[in-house]
Amino acid sequence: MKDFGEHHLCLKKRKKSEFFTKIPCVLRRLTMEDKDEALALHRAMAASATPDIFVPGTDEDFLHILEGGGAVLGVQEGRRIVCMRTVLFQTHDDEILREDMGLLPDQMTRMAFMDYCVVHRDYRGNNLQFLTYYYMEDLLWEDFDYLYTTVSPRNVFSLRNVMDCGFYAFQLKERYGGHMRYLLRKDLKHSPSIRMKRHASAPLRDYPAQQSLMEGGKVGYRLARHISGIWMLFGTLVK
Numbered sequence: 161m162k163d164f165g166e167h168h169l170c171l172k173k174r175k176k177s178e179f180f181t182k183i184p185c186v187l188r189r190l191t192m193e194d195k196d197e198a199l200a201l202h203r204a205m206a207a208s209a210t211p212d213i214f215v216p217g218t219d220e221d222f223l224h225i226l227e228g229g230g231a232v233l234g235v236q237e238g239r240r241i242v243c244m245r246t247v248l249f250q251t252h253d254d255e256i257l258r259e260d261m262g263l264l265p266d267q268m269t270r271m272a273f274m275d276y277c278v279v280h281r282d283y284r285g286n287n288l289q290f291l292t293y294y295y296m297e298d299l300l301w302e303d304f305d306y307l308y309t310t311v312s313p314r315n316v317f318s319l320r321n322v323m324d325c326g327f328y329a330f331q332l333k334e335r336y337g338g339h340m341r342y343l344l345r346k347d348l349k350h351s352p353s354i355r356m357k358r359h360a361s362a363p364l365r366d367y368p369a370q371q372s373l374m375e376g377g378k379v380g381y382r383l384a385r386h387i388s389g390i391w392m393l394f395g396t397l398v399k
């Protein structure tokens with residue numbers, strides 16, 4: 161995997177009394193030398209997560225990724241890590257391995273699982289989930305062709321960003337012990353087109369309507385705001 165180097169970003173930081181300041185930060189790949197700071201953010205996020213929105217892995221899962229089972233990008237303000245994005249190279253999760261991704265066994269070895277992105281509250285609104293995704297995509301480019309991720313239909317901030325990064329939702333089902341999740345995929349090298357003409361749509365909260373569209377072969381490709389709430393737009397995959 162290629163060297164990542166250091167990238168300088170000047171980010172908006174939210175201050176207590178509703179104003180922003182600008183802080184120089186560094187984006188780089190984290191290693192085991194960053195273990196303490198990285199675990200601190202991972203644990204803080206795990207402690208505040210609600211499973212309906214997000215189920216973080218254990219400390220061991222995270223350390224496995226940091227040790228080389230995947231890659232972690234981090235944004236640092238000084239020593240403190242304010243954003244992390246993790247990817248898992250090879251999953252042993254039976255739920256994922258059983259999923260019909262439409263991939264042949266040798267293609268499965270070229271699939272990486274986008275695990276999570278977390279941004280410290282003070283730094284939200286810098287598009288870091290979007291930005292760090294594209295840096296990660298570049299890092300993964302030579303070794304992987306397919307990316308896979310899951311997002312809760314109730315995690316609208318994350319869902320919007322993931323779809324803006326080019327993922328499409330091909331299933332909506334219970335995962336992680338009974339919590340609804342979209343399964344999303346992005347093909348890097350030979351991406352199918354999505355036919356938007358005569359698209360269908362359904363409210364995010366209407367799971368049966370969305371599941372029936374997906375069973376009929378449609379995929380969710382964008383969120384749209386309606387008076388009645390947020391809707392998913394569905395199109396047809398053209399291979």
Ligand SMILES: CC(C)(COP(=O)(O)OP(=O)(O)OC[C@H]1O[C@@H](n2cnc3c(N)ncnc32)[C@H](O)[C@@H]1OP(=O)(O)O)[C@@H](O)C(=O)NCCC(=O)NCCS
Nearest residue numbers: 214275276277278279283284285286287288289290317318
């Ligand atoms: C999802 C997440 C990474 C997005 O962070 P981000 O990249 O900074 O978000 P964006 O830059 O797209 O934010 C767009 C707007 O939504 C707001 N926003 C983002 N996440 C928010 C949240 N969880 N709660 C309230 N508002 C939020 C931002 O403040 C910003 O508002 P503004 O336009 O008024 O400045 C972040 O909410 C987070 O860390 N959530 C907890 C962990 C999680 O759910 N991760 C996703 C699972 S993979």
